[in-house]
Amino acid sequence: MDRRVDPLTVPITVAGPVPAALAGHIAERAPRIVVVGDALLDGWLSGPARRLGRDGPVPVVELAETRHTPGGAGNAAANLAALGASVELVAVLGDDADATTLRGLLQDAGVGTAHCVTEPGRRTVVKRRLVSAGQPVARYDDGPAAGPAAATCAAVAAAVARAVRTGVDAVLVADYCLGAVAADVLAVLEALRPQIPLLVVDARSPAGWTRLRPDVVTPNASEAAALLGGVEAVPLSGPARTDWVVRHRDALVAAAGGADVLVTLDVDGAVRLPADPTAPPQVTTARPGPEARACGAGDTFAAAYTAALAAGIAAQDAPALAQCAADVVVGREGTAVCSTGALTARLAASDRGGLLTHRDLLAIVADHRGRGERIVFTNGCFDVLHRGHVAYLRQARALGDVLIVALNSDESVSRLKGPERPVNPLEDRAGVVGAIDCVDVVTAFTQDTPAELIELVRPDVYTKGGDYTPQMLPETPIVERLGGEVRVLDYLSDHSTTAIVGRIRAGRA
Structure with a gap:
């Protein structure tokens, strides 16, 4: 039964600030983390828009720059590498030119791709955004109409087993429901669960992971509502969203398989609901930024939180650290990553007067x-x-x-x-x-x-x-x-x- 609580009567702690030295601690510890999920390619096409088209009332963007970055699970892996973790990605890649670009970007970012599986004849999932003066004008997606073939899914499961059996500090699942994380993969992770010290699930549909009893689940507001069956809509913004999360604490933790639940609320920060019922909920405060720059911030948050816990940083300090990492990428254009230096600077800015080594x-x-x-x-x-x-x-x-x-x-x-x-x-x-x-x-x-x-x-x-x-x-x-x-x-x-x-x-x- 859902035992709801009144958020006004529940003690809530506010996360942070935390010492800037914690960012460097991740790099020093260099935890080995395997990322399993759907990797895709993000494309950004930008230029000035000075006029409307004659064939319709649409802005004409004069293309001046095209750049690509890893997206989805690839973005999470790139963020982990930027923070100093040793990262292996297990994902499905196509065999087209976009896959070559994506693999090269991942390798340049320091992400290991030896466990990625290439499916012959498969196109890479690409999300391209047309931008002018920092404002998105349109987005168009390309990719296969169906998920990977059964043989490919089996190969991904075998690759996950090889990656985990060599020893890991954490596994981060970045499941965008594009088919890379199929039943075979869940079965392998379930069998190897005792060998995974930390399992973090960042999934579009986290309910499918409860049988693995993850340590942490990181849904956004809509995913948290879906986890509860969509019985009650989440408020669109403001303190009411935090209250909604706290009010449904018991139900969310139970639906997540008894895990710590970290609900990300974009401009409203995040709420950590510890699985331990005696520990109070914890909230973070986000630095406001343009909504157009929020792309990939959830990946960064999950990656930084995973890296912090895998490096031995206390769970009560990890939310503030992860929030600062997300704030960094929201302050930058496109799908960005948060480096050790950028995170150190942001942590220092949130704890002004701290003496840096x-x-x-x-x-x-x-x-x-x-x-x-x-x-x-x-x-x-x-x-x-x-x-x-x-x-x-x-x-x-x-x-x-x-x-x-x-x-x-x-x-x-x-x-x-x-x-x-x-x-x-x-x-x-x-x-x-x-x-x-x-x-x-x-x-x-x-x-x-x-x-x-x-x-x-x-x-x-x-x-x-x-x-x-x-x-x-x-x-x-x-x-x-x-x-x-x-x-x-x-x-x-x-x-x-x-x-x-x-x-x-x-x-x-």
Whole structure:
């Protein structure tokens, strides 16, 4: 019997923020994950639309760019690889030119395709979108009218068995109901279930997976309603959707075979319903983005959640991490993936003031640089934050796309400023500096100069505030050798930590 609950009386926890270091932990752990499902090819055709067609009131798109990305299970696998997992994909591929493109894109993304099965004479499923100025104009799909042949399904089942028997940390099922995951595959996974430490099911029809007793099921709102037989429609948007999910908690968990249920609600975030009835539901908050860019975000969410659990990250931290990964791809055009660097940056942005390790810093720098963005770097003690600091940091941020602030460690400050400094310890200084909206990343260094860190970061612009010239700075030769430029920014007289501390000690602050 469906024992419904009143969401207003149920304790609900809000996920996040979580440490940015968790993104790098996935890459360090490099869990081995097998993705089983329907792989397809996403195509994006874009160009300007300046007029309507004479043969009908439709925009005429002047094609300027065509690009392709893996879709469906291929997108989930590509996201896992981008996060540092070791990934094998088991899927059906055609033997046409689109299949060659898809296999090449998967291999370029770091996805193993040795277990993919090619069906002779089969066309690859392709979803092509026509886009102008970031707005979809039309979509047209191509592919076979029927699912794979029985012999192909048997070959997929055998490939799943080979992939799992070599040892896995997780299996992610990405079932788009295109026929790759047939009865043969379910039977193999059921037989091998004891050898699968973590089974995550992301399926259009999750009810068919209950006999495998998955650990996690990740339906969207409409799939959750279908899981309950469609007896009650899900509200279209807003808090009412979260309330609907919480109200049907017991029924959803039971219908999912006793698994943790993670219901994704696109712009409204996600709701995690733990299988443990004593654990409260958990909600995430999504960063709003254009609906046109939500393509593939569900794949990213499921992939990031699977990678997090497979890497040993706590279940209560995984939803916030997965939500940040989904937010990253929603902020980008087309079917995108979330890399370790992009996830680290997004986690850091949701936990402003956190002090990043150099490993995490370099992952963020690589992501920004890969997108052609300009890196600005500055350093200092920033002991007692004042107006001069804020003005200087705003000027520095205006010189590029991302501002890195490197703080002297407490020991370094004492060597430079005297034994009574710093006034505030490193963690406190990082928390205050990181809370300034123009600061993107905060890290620290233990030496008296940031020379070693500059060598690692290779900033496009190095800034310093004060009455210096570039020739006076020991960092200038290093920055210029690395191809960057040095900028000395405005100096506000009588605005310095030393002056403020002096006035306090003199009793005239």
